[in-house]
Amino acid sequence: MSASSTVVFTASVAAAKPDFSLLLKRAVGAHVIHSIGIPPSIRRMRGMRRGGVRCEVSTDPSMKDASDSRVSSISALEQFKALGTDRYMKERSSIAVIGLSIHTAPVEMREKLAVPEAQWSRAVGELCNLNHIEEAAVLSTCNRMEIYVVALSWHRGIREVMDWMSKASGIPVSELRDHLFMLRDGDATRHLFEVASGLDSLVLGEGQILAQVKQVIKIGQASGGLGKNIDRLFKDAISTGKKVRTETSISSGAVSVSSAAVELALMKLPASYSLSASMLLIGAGKMGKLVIKHLSAKGCKRIVVVNRSPEKVDAIREELSDIEIIYRPLSEMLSSAAEADVVFTSTASEMPLFLKEHVESLPPGSQRSGGLRLFVDISVPRNVGSCVSEVETARVYNVDDLKEVVDANKEDRLRKAMEAQTIIAQELKSFEAWRDSLETVPTIKKLRSYAERIKSAELEKCMQKMGEDVLTKKVRRAVEDLASGIVNKLLHGPLQHLRCDGSDSRTLDETLENMHALNRMFSLDTEKSILEQKIKAKVEKVQS
Known part of the structure; x- marks a missing residue:
């Protein structure tokens, strides 16, 4: 499941290097030529949110009907099924942050990239509409402008976000690169926790930044723009920031x-x-x-x-x-x-x-x-x-x-920062354990669904054999409880070995091995199913 894994293509797709954006464009028709949406002649954007784009559909008679779109969608999904060895099947979505701050860029650069709070929701909508971005959040203050995303592909996702920043600011990507920082997964999470704790602020322990991080959640929830990963990330960052300020003296003195x-x-x-x-x-x-x-x-x-x-x-x-x-x-x-x-x-x-x-x-x-x-x-x-x-x-x-x-009292500032880092390390471990546990959730659901289907089918056969004259409510309930009890007891062991929440000594690698074994034994095909769901969601988002 490593994002850096190298995938060897089979002979049937030896020369193929399918691009998510290419397949997405095919899925919605040849007229879709831009990665951020559908041309105004076809749809007029009225508002954006994760999971869908609210649009007013034009009455242009030249538009293809819904059935054509569904056929295109199915075609795109079939291409992904056929290319099961594509690297997207092996990559886990990455949490990433890309941005600049007072530590990396002068004020002249930051002010060009600044996004007013009133426009955060719009920016998130545009970012989530990029081909390789699933979730997004914008944190823009006087000292920083940072974009947090969950990317289907690390390299392509970052490239799309950089292009978006360039377009929004008018600054060429080549010039932006000199001032941007990019962090991935654990490093990105740690960075936000440090930001919320005031460790990355100009003034150590600054309180205002925590309020600004809270505002990201407030605006995101109001607009429906936050996905489960970004939502949990920012909530945990807020919790960490509060804990650091409560348990250390980091906020003493000038803090804003x-x-x-x-x-x-x-x-x-x-x-x-x-x-x-x-x-x-x-x-x-x-x-x-x-x-x-x-x-x-x-x-x-x-x-x-x-x-x-x-x-x-x-x-x-x-x-x-x-x-x-x-x-x-x-x-x-x-x-x-x-x-x-x-x-x-x-x-x-x-x-x-x-x-x-x-x-x-x-x-x-x-x-x-x-x-x-x-x-x-x-x-x-x-x-x-x-x-x-x-x-x-x-x-x-x-x-x-x-x-x-x-710059005064650097020794005292470093001591306080070290105390805060101990707390951040604990909170980071908790967040990563939660995210790791998400890897196996689809398998858990599919395994339980598989068992429930067998239980229902066998119950139906049993009821037919027993006959209606024997099936009182009490007997039916007893038989159903018996079947449910057997299923739950049989599933208890496998499901326990699919959970990786940090509560036991089981490592993520062990849990993922268990997941792959169950996928093979019961033909659950979870990885491909996850990908198909993601691609289908992207296709439907652009078509909606």
Whole structure:
């Protein structure tokens, strides 16, 4: 079952190297020429979800009828049956993550690939519609953009996801490769557990990332876009993240990008004026609220907040009584910036709010900031254009510059990370045991179904021999219970040897050997059946 197994083709298919995408295209007709769906002239996409695509079917009379599609589907499945030695039969679907983060790519690259939360469901739908992708999830924050998938084929699946990222961002694949990381199976699982635990964050133990991982589950469940593997993966990651924070001191100190931003701003201001400097915040979202909280905790007494509407600012004001919060509308952003020594920006705007010409028109900073105006931009995409750095009286800092703050106390950070890794290793073992157990589920179902069919057939014969005059309800129930009892006792041993959940010393290899033996003895043909189900689901998804 190893994904790296080499498969030797029989003479009948010696030269054949069937491509899943090719067979899928044949199954839905020659008019399907793109891997992400059906051309608009045939179907108009209205929404996407795993297991199906909701479409409005065109009344174009040139379309083939449903029976033709079913014939094509059957034809494609028959081709797969004939090519039973194809490598897809021997590969286990891989869990993979492909993406980039603050550790691998500059903010200029990350902002081009960023997917707003409101578009996560759409992105998942497009990814699941790729030929070799069964399940998908998108985690896009200011520090990372990562795509988690369950891929029928590791190499082809990753290639399709890279092509999707390139198309979505406009960045050539050749340029993307220099910044992407790709992890598979256990490494991919460990990575997400580390992300949820705050080990991969700019600030060790950051709490906001756990909330963002939770949001992936919330959005995925609402849209129906999560499959059982991705769903379990993210739920276990959330559980691991909570456990790490509960059992270690990883969250002590500065634990968010917002807190690091405040630390950086106060570090750059003259020490004697750091708390009296005029503070301005653009955006009152989650990260903006954290900026206010951390400024208040540091002793800052007043901040001006520019936001589209006053409701969020009013809510923050009610919650935080130790700091004076003054609301200004978005139309007064530039005039408010003219009065500020430090400008924090934290909005979801996809276009810069401050450009060189805007900042050049502002007066110099006050004495409190040494005649400079500090822009601390914690948004991705950035709210402050890089051109602002060319203004002599301005200093611009973005999320990449926060490393200066979080590089302190490396020894303490490493100690906490090692404690967390012990917990992650335990949770990783549990998840892998659960996933390994899925290997044998189809065989368990087929074996029980096989036994139930025999039981039903033999019961029917027995009842006919006994005659209706003998078959009272009590007798019938007793005979049925007897048959069920015999079947359950006979199946108990084989089914126990098909379970691999980490509760005993049996290894996965032993369990899989048992599975293959039962498949041969009872002609269950599980592997081929699994593949046929996957291919059929893909064919029906594109046709629906």
